[in-house]
Amino acid sequence: EEAAVCNMDSKRSAGSMEDEITCSVCQELFKDPVTLSCGHNFCRECVCEYWKEKTSQSCPICRADSAISDLITNHTLRNTIETYKKEGKKSKIQSESICSQHREELKLYCLEDQEAICLACQTSRKHENHKFLPIEEAAQEFKEELKISLKPLQDTHQKIAELKEKYRGNLNNIHDEVDKIEKQIKEDFVKLHQSLYEEEKNLLADLKKEEEEKEQKMRAMEESIVQDLTSVSKIIKDIQQKMDEEDQIFLMVIKEFVSFCQGLQDDLFSTGFRTLLKSQCKGFFQSPSQHSLASVLSPSSTVVTLDPNTAHPDLTLLEDLTIVTLGSTWRTDLPDNPERFDEWPCVLGSEGFTSGRHSWVVDVEKQTGWILGVAAESANRKGFIYLKPERGYWTVGLEQGVYSAFTDVERTQLKVLKTLKKVLVCVDYEAGKVSFSNADDRSHIYTFTHKFKHKIFPYFYIWSGGALLRICN
DSSP states (O other): OHHHHHHHHHHHHHHHHHHHTBOTTTSSBOSSEEEOTTSOEEEHHHHHHHHHTSSSOBOTTTOOBOOGGGOEEOHHHHHHHHHHHHHHHHHHHHHHTBOTTTOOBOOEEETTTTEEEOHHHHTSGGGTTOOEEEHHHHHHHHHHHHHHHHHHHHHHHHHHHHHHHHHHHHHHHHHHHHHHHHHHHHHHHHHHHHHHHHHHHHHHHHHHHHHHHHHHHHHHHHHHHHHHHHHHHHHHHHHHHHHTSOHHHHHHHHHHHHHHHHHHHHHHTSHHHHHHHHHTTSOOSOOGGGGOHHHHHSOOBOOOOBOGGGSOTTEEEETTTTEEEEOSSOOTTSOOOTTSOSSSOEEEBSSOBSSSEEEEEEEOTTOSSEEEEEEETTSOOSSSOOOOGGGTEEEEEEETTEEEEEOSSSEEEOOOSSOOSEEEEEEETTTTEEEEEETTTOOEEEEEEOOOOSOEEEEEEEOOBTOEEEEOO
């Protein structure tokens, strides 16, 4: 009975103690306790959150005015709470080590009932004829069993940890790849913007040139018209003066004037003058669609096939005439027709162009040497070939690791930042342009300008034996 009374007193004392160290706002033990100027204690976070909802800062208990600057950390109360927590854990451990029935220390472990008991429980009928072990020995045996059971879990944990690291590595690789692609996209669009800027500049320059040419023609026509107008005005004045003369004199010159006026009218309204009146004051410039951005970005994609009648005897054409390869054997079964190249390993496209915008892509990745572009229908194909625009060839190529444009003056070395795998060839017949770009990122390589007056054909030249050159239709 005394023990029970002591236990009740202990609980009552613990309950009173806990009330003293409990925050009246959150109803939990103080966390970072602070004291207000009125003397009441609260959790720092609780009183600050409480004040956020109020228009004024006052004590939640006594309503006395206060402020955040008045908050003082209560170190004594904090230490008291820490001590209380430690004692609570200690007493819990002690209470768990005491037999609830006999209030004695648990010293044995019953193997049949699988529970810890005290010495008094050992002699009770409940545990009669049971086997026991000292509690330390039983705990050691169970720990050994747990160690054995723990081993597969530890192995599994290690495998999961390794898997986690693998996926984390994959995640980092994904981030790196995304960063790399993002950087590449930005670089590509910078180049695209630059290419569009250059194209805009070229189109505006062409338009300005066209404007100047039309203006010059119009001014010449205007000057001619002014001269005609002055002549006609003078003649009208002369006629009116003759009409004012006496009838006898007027009738003497009437036939001459009528004939003169008729001839003048025929001269003024000749075919050229009629054309000027009908058409020269409209349609001076190309329609806006011919200068549209769409035509710049999307030139007409052309299906290009190779022409066997133009292929050098060392060349072999494959797969629907879209692949060419250089062999080591000269084919003697081919006729030496005028269209065929007989010294350089070249071949032309089957279809030529006399108007419009056209483009095609050529895969040159497996070639160590190549030349691409267009050739005039009249260009020489026999013997040594001079790859110059003045000879009917507008081409760029790769030779001994150097990219070049074959111009009239000399071979122009090109600055190509990346090894070309696919080359985009674009032809604008009316604008007189043959442009070359990297088909993968659309970066500009070189552009020829020429006023075409003849049919032109796609041109291909290779000298890497056995390697394929493919048209990507």
